[in-house]
Amino acid sequence: MSGAIELDNLTLGYDGHPAVHHLSGTFSHGSMSAVVGPNGSGKSTLLKAIAGVLRPLEGRIVQAGDRRQAMAYLPQRAEIDRSFPADVTDLVALGLWKWRGLFGAIGRHDIKALEAALQAVGLVGFERRGIDTLSGGQLQRALFARVLLQDAKVILLDEPFTAIDEKTVSDLVGLVQRWHGEGRTVIAVLHDAELVRQIFPQTLLLARELIGWGPTETVMTRENLRRSRGMTEAWDEHAPWHEDGHGHSHEAAQ
Numbered sequence: 001m002s003g004a005i006e007l008d009n010l011t012l013g014y015d016g017h018p019a020v021h022h023l024s025g026t027f028s029h030g031s032m033s034a035v036v037g038p039n040g041s042g043k044s045t046l047l048k049a050i051a052g053v054l055r056p057l058e059g060r061i062v063q064a065g066d067r068r069q070a071m072a073y074l075p076q077r078a079e080i081d082r083s084f085p086a087d088v089t090d091l092v093a094l095g096l097w098k099w100r101g102l103f104g105a106i107g108r109h110d111i112k113a114l115e116a117a118l119q120a121v122g123l124v125g126f127e128r129r130g131i132d133t134l135s136g137g138q139l140q141r142a143l144f145a146r147v148l149l150q151d152a153k154v155i156l157l158d159e160p161f162t163a164i165d166e167k168t169v170s171d172l173v174g175l176v177q178r179w180h181g182e183g184r185t186v187i188a189v190l191h192d193a194e195l196v197r198q199i200f201p202q203t204l205l206l207a208r209e210l211i212g213w214g215p216t217e218t219v220m221t222r223e224n225l226r227r228s229r230g231m232t233e234a235w236d237e238h239a240p241w242h243e244d245g246h247g248h249s250h251e252a253a254q
Protein backbone atom coordinates (compact mmCIF):
# COMPACT_ATOMS: atom_id res chain seq x y z
CA MET A 1 0.00 0.00 0.00
CA SER A 2 1.45 3.37 -0.96
CA GLY A 3 0.52 5.03 2.34
CA ALA A 4 2.48 2.54 4.46
CA ILE A 5 5.98 3.38 5.64
CA GLU A 6 8.36 0.82 7.03
CA LEU A 7 11.44 1.69 9.08
CA ASP A 8 14.05 -1.02 8.83
CA ASN A 9 16.82 -0.83 11.45
CA LEU A 10 17.04 2.88 10.85
CA THR A 11 19.87 4.91 12.34
CA LEU A 12 19.88 8.66 11.70
CA GLY A 13 22.30 11.43 12.49
CA TYR A 14 24.37 14.33 11.34
CA ASP A 15 27.95 14.41 10.04
CA GLY A 16 28.25 10.69 10.71
CA HIS A 17 27.22 11.03 14.39
CA PRO A 18 24.10 9.01 15.22
CA ALA A 19 21.22 10.88 16.85
CA VAL A 20 18.55 8.14 16.68
CA HIS A 21 19.36 4.46 16.78
CA HIS A 22 17.97 1.27 15.27
CA LEU A 23 14.33 2.09 14.66
CA SER A 24 12.21 -0.68 13.19
CA GLY A 25 8.48 -0.83 12.65
CA THR A 26 5.67 0.23 10.33
CA PHE A 27 3.28 3.15 10.00
CA SER A 28 0.39 1.34 8.39
CA HIS A 29 -1.58 2.75 5.47
CA GLY A 30 -4.16 5.26 6.73
CA SER A 31 -2.86 5.30 10.30
CA MET A 32 -2.63 8.46 12.36
CA SER A 33 0.43 8.57 14.61
CA ALA A 34 1.98 10.98 17.06
CA VAL A 35 5.76 11.07 17.45
CA VAL A 36 6.57 12.13 21.00
CA GLY A 37 9.60 12.33 23.27
CA PRO A 38 11.75 14.75 25.21
CA ASN A 39 13.57 17.68 23.60
CA GLY A 40 16.43 16.45 21.47
CA SER A 41 15.11 12.87 21.36
CA GLY A 42 15.17 12.77 17.56
CA LYS A 43 11.57 13.48 16.56
CA SER A 44 12.33 16.12 13.90
CA THR A 45 15.25 14.04 12.70
CA LEU A 46 12.91 11.09 12.11
CA LEU A 47 10.40 13.24 10.22
CA LYS A 48 13.14 14.71 8.02
CA ALA A 49 14.33 11.23 7.16
CA ILE A 50 10.83 10.07 6.25
CA ALA A 51 10.37 13.23 4.17
CA GLY A 52 13.57 12.32 2.33
CA VAL A 53 15.55 15.43 3.31
CA LEU A 54 17.95 13.50 5.57
CA ARG A 55 19.69 10.38 4.34
CA PRO A 56 19.91 7.46 6.84
CA LEU A 57 23.31 6.58 8.30
CA GLU A 58 22.18 2.99 8.45
CA GLY A 59 19.07 0.96 7.59
CA ARG A 60 16.29 2.16 5.31
CA ILE A 61 12.82 3.55 4.93
CA VAL A 62 10.57 1.61 2.65
CA GLN A 63 7.53 3.11 0.99
CA ALA A 64 5.72 1.69 -1.99
CA GLY A 65 4.93 3.98 -4.92
CA ASP A 66 6.38 7.36 -5.89
CA ARG A 67 7.47 9.02 -2.62
CA ARG A 68 7.74 12.49 -4.07
CA GLN A 69 4.16 12.53 -5.29
CA ALA A 70 2.86 10.81 -2.23
CA MET A 71 4.20 12.98 0.58
CA ALA A 72 3.50 16.38 2.11
CA TYR A 73 5.93 17.64 4.75
CA LEU A 74 5.29 20.56 7.05
CA PRO A 75 8.53 21.50 8.82
CA GLN A 76 8.66 23.37 12.12
CA ARG A 77 7.58 26.94 11.58
CA ALA A 78 10.96 28.16 12.79
CA GLU A 79 12.44 26.69 9.61
CA ILE A 80 10.24 28.81 7.30
CA ASP A 81 11.99 31.89 5.94
CA ARG A 82 9.44 34.63 6.53
CA SER A 83 11.60 37.36 5.07
CA PHE A 84 11.07 35.88 1.62
CA PRO A 85 8.92 38.34 -0.36
CA ALA A 86 5.84 36.19 -0.85
CA ASP A 87 2.15 36.63 -0.16
CA VAL A 88 -0.28 34.02 1.15
CA THR A 89 -1.32 32.95 -2.36
CA ASP A 90 2.32 32.39 -3.39
CA LEU A 91 2.98 30.32 -0.29
CA VAL A 92 -0.14 28.19 -0.62
CA ALA A 93 0.23 27.76 -4.42
CA LEU A 94 3.59 26.09 -3.79
CA GLY A 95 1.47 23.09 -2.82
CA LEU A 96 0.77 22.68 -6.55
CA TRP A 97 4.36 22.57 -7.75
CA LYS A 98 4.58 18.81 -7.79
CA TRP A 99 1.72 18.74 -10.23
CA ARG A 100 2.44 21.88 -12.25
CA GLY A 101 6.21 22.40 -11.94
CA LEU A 102 7.68 25.46 -10.28
CA PHE A 103 6.80 27.84 -13.10
CA GLY A 104 3.94 25.85 -14.60
CA ALA A 105 0.72 27.59 -15.48
CA ILE A 106 -1.97 27.54 -12.83
CA GLY A 107 -5.34 26.79 -14.40
CA ARG A 108 -8.89 27.62 -13.43
CA HIS A 109 -9.23 24.29 -11.64
CA ASP A 110 -6.14 25.12 -9.55
CA ILE A 111 -7.50 28.52 -8.62
CA LYS A 112 -10.69 26.88 -7.40
CA ALA A 113 -8.66 24.38 -5.36
CA LEU A 114 -6.59 27.23 -3.93
CA GLU A 115 -9.70 29.18 -2.96
CA ALA A 116 -11.18 26.06 -1.35
CA ALA A 117 -7.96 25.50 0.62
CA LEU A 118 -7.93 29.09 1.91
CA GLN A 119 -11.58 28.72 2.85
CA ALA A 120 -10.88 25.47 4.71
CA VAL A 121 -8.23 27.14 6.87
CA GLY A 122 -10.18 30.36 7.40
CA LEU A 123 -7.86 32.65 5.40
CA VAL A 124 -10.24 34.06 2.80
CA GLY A 125 -9.37 37.74 2.45
CA PHE A 126 -5.68 37.15 3.25
CA GLU A 127 -4.69 36.25 -0.34
CA ARG A 128 -2.42 39.28 -0.90
CA ARG A 129 -1.06 39.60 2.62
CA GLY A 130 2.73 39.32 2.82
CA ILE A 131 3.78 36.28 4.82
CA ASP A 132 6.00 38.51 6.97
CA THR A 133 2.84 40.25 8.28
CA LEU A 134 1.03 37.10 9.46
CA SER A 135 0.69 36.03 13.08
CA GLY A 136 2.11 32.62 14.00
CA GLY A 137 -1.37 31.09 13.89
CA GLN A 138 -2.19 32.65 10.50
CA LEU A 139 1.08 31.42 9.04
CA GLN A 140 0.33 27.93 10.28
CA ARG A 141 -3.13 28.10 8.67
CA ALA A 142 -1.48 29.08 5.36
CA LEU A 143 0.96 26.19 5.65
CA PHE A 144 -1.94 23.80 6.27
CA ALA A 145 -3.65 25.18 3.14
CA ARG A 146 -0.49 24.33 1.21
CA VAL A 147 -0.60 20.76 2.56
CA LEU A 148 -4.27 20.55 1.54
CA LEU A 149 -3.38 21.45 -2.05
CA GLN A 150 -0.67 18.82 -2.17
CA ASP A 151 -3.34 16.14 -1.85
CA ALA A 152 -0.73 13.68 -0.54
CA LYS A 153 -1.22 10.13 0.67
CA VAL A 154 1.22 10.70 3.52
CA ILE A 155 1.22 13.88 5.61
CA LEU A 156 4.14 14.71 7.91
CA LEU A 157 3.65 17.52 10.42
CA ASP A 158 6.44 18.78 12.70
CA GLU A 159 4.99 20.43 15.82
CA PRO A 160 1.97 21.80 13.96
CA PHE A 161 0.25 23.06 17.13
CA THR A 162 3.13 24.51 19.12
CA ALA A 163 2.83 28.18 20.10
CA ILE A 164 -0.48 28.88 18.39
CA ASP A 165 -3.77 30.04 19.86
CA GLU A 166 -6.46 27.60 20.96
CA LYS A 167 -8.95 28.43 18.19
CA THR A 168 -6.31 27.78 15.53
CA VAL A 169 -5.31 24.53 17.23
CA SER A 170 -8.90 23.33 17.23
CA ASP A 171 -9.47 24.32 13.55
CA LEU A 172 -6.24 22.65 12.43
CA VAL A 173 -6.89 19.53 14.52
CA GLY A 174 -10.18 19.32 12.61
CA LEU A 175 -8.26 19.30 9.33
CA VAL A 176 -5.90 16.59 10.55
CA GLN A 177 -8.90 14.47 11.53
CA ARG A 178 -10.40 15.06 8.10
CA TRP A 179 -7.19 13.83 6.44
CA HIS A 180 -7.28 10.75 8.64
CA GLY A 181 -10.93 10.18 7.70
CA GLU A 182 -9.93 10.37 4.02
CA GLY A 183 -7.56 7.44 4.54
CA ARG A 184 -4.32 9.41 4.38
CA THR A 185 -1.41 8.38 6.59
CA VAL A 186 -0.70 11.14 9.12
CA ILE A 187 2.48 11.36 11.23
CA ALA A 188 2.84 14.36 13.55
CA VAL A 189 5.49 15.42 16.06
CA LEU A 190 3.66 16.71 19.13
CA HIS A 191 4.53 18.03 22.57
CA ASP A 192 1.08 18.10 24.10
CA ALA A 193 0.53 14.69 25.70
CA GLU A 194 -3.12 15.49 26.39
CA LEU A 195 -3.81 16.21 22.72
CA VAL A 196 -1.99 13.03 21.72
CA ARG A 197 -4.19 10.97 24.02
CA GLN A 198 -7.36 12.62 22.77
CA ILE A 199 -6.74 12.61 19.03
CA PHE A 200 -4.00 10.20 17.97
CA PRO A 201 -4.76 6.47 17.93
CA GLN A 202 -1.08 5.50 17.48
CA THR A 203 2.05 6.82 19.18
CA LEU A 204 5.76 6.39 18.63
CA LEU A 205 7.74 7.35 21.74
CA LEU A 206 11.36 8.21 21.08
CA ALA A 207 14.34 8.88 23.28
CA ARG A 208 17.23 8.55 20.85
CA GLU A 209 15.90 5.01 20.41
CA LEU A 210 12.46 3.49 20.36
CA ILE A 211 10.77 3.36 23.77
CA GLY A 212 7.36 2.32 22.51
CA TRP A 213 5.30 2.19 19.32
CA GLY A 214 1.67 1.13 19.06
CA PRO A 215 -1.78 2.12 20.36
CA THR A 216 -1.44 5.40 22.27
CA GLU A 217 -2.82 4.10 25.57
CA THR A 218 -0.28 1.28 25.66
CA VAL A 219 2.64 3.56 24.77
CA MET A 220 1.93 6.71 26.80
CA THR A 221 2.27 4.98 30.15
CA ARG A 222 3.84 6.59 33.17
CA GLU A 223 6.64 4.03 33.09
CA ASN A 224 7.47 4.63 29.40
CA LEU A 225 7.44 8.41 29.85
CA ARG A 226 9.71 8.09 32.87
CA ARG A 227 12.08 5.85 30.89
CA SER A 228 12.14 8.25 27.95
CA ARG A 229 13.07 11.16 30.20
CA GLY A 230 15.80 9.14 31.89
CA MET A 231 17.26 8.08 28.57
CA THR A 232 17.59 11.48 27.00
CA GLU A 233 18.78 13.05 30.24
CA ALA A 234 21.66 10.60 30.05
CA TRP A 235 22.54 12.26 26.74
CA ASP A 236 21.56 15.80 27.55
CA GLU A 237 20.97 17.21 30.99
CA HIS A 238 18.84 20.01 29.57
CA ALA A 239 16.03 17.87 28.27
CA PRO A 240 12.95 18.49 30.38
CA TRP A 241 9.73 16.90 29.20
CA HIS A 242 6.71 16.62 31.36
CA GLU A 243 3.79 14.29 31.20
CA ASP A 244 1.45 17.25 30.95
CA GLY A 245 3.13 18.19 27.69
CA HIS A 246 4.18 21.63 28.78
CA GLY A 247 7.90 21.00 28.80
CA HIS A 248 8.05 22.83 25.49
CA SER A 249 6.98 26.41 24.96
CA HIS A 250 3.28 26.44 24.31
CA GLU A 251 2.10 29.99 24.12
CA ALA A 252 -1.54 30.81 23.68
CA ALA A 253 -1.39 34.25 22.24
CA GLN A 254 -1.65 35.99 18.92
Ligand SMILES: Nc1ncnc2c1ncn2[C@@H]1O[C@H](COP(=O)(O)OP(=O)(O)OP(=O)(O)O)[C@@H](O)[C@H]1O
Residues within 6 Å of the ligand: 014, 019, 037, 038, 039, 040, 041, 042, 043, 044, 045, 046
Ligand atom coordinates in the same frame (compact mmCIF):
# COMPACT_ATOMS: atom_id res chain seq x y z
N1 LIG B 1 21.39 19.95 11.66
C1 LIG B 1 21.89 19.30 12.72
N2 LIG B 1 23.22 19.11 12.86
C2 LIG B 1 23.73 18.45 13.93
N3 LIG B 1 22.97 17.91 14.92
C3 LIG B 1 21.66 18.08 14.85
C4 LIG B 1 21.03 18.78 13.76
N4 LIG B 1 19.68 18.78 13.96
C5 LIG B 1 19.49 18.12 15.13
N5 LIG B 1 20.66 17.70 15.65
C6 LIG B 1 20.83 16.93 16.90
O1 LIG B 1 20.13 15.70 16.78
C7 LIG B 1 19.49 15.37 18.02
C8 LIG B 1 17.99 15.18 17.77
O2 LIG B 1 17.43 16.45 17.39
P1 LIG B 1 15.92 16.63 16.93
O3 LIG B 1 15.78 18.04 16.46
O4 LIG B 1 15.57 15.55 15.99
O5 LIG B 1 15.14 16.40 18.30
P2 LIG B 1 13.63 16.69 18.64
O6 LIG B 1 13.16 15.49 19.40
O7 LIG B 1 12.87 17.06 17.43
O8 LIG B 1 13.77 17.93 19.64
P3 LIG B 1 12.76 19.14 20.04
O9 LIG B 1 11.64 18.54 20.80
O10 LIG B 1 13.63 19.99 20.89
O11 LIG B 1 12.34 19.82 18.75
C9 LIG B 1 19.80 16.51 18.98
O12 LIG B 1 20.89 16.14 19.78
C10 LIG B 1 20.18 17.65 18.08
O13 LIG B 1 21.10 18.51 18.71
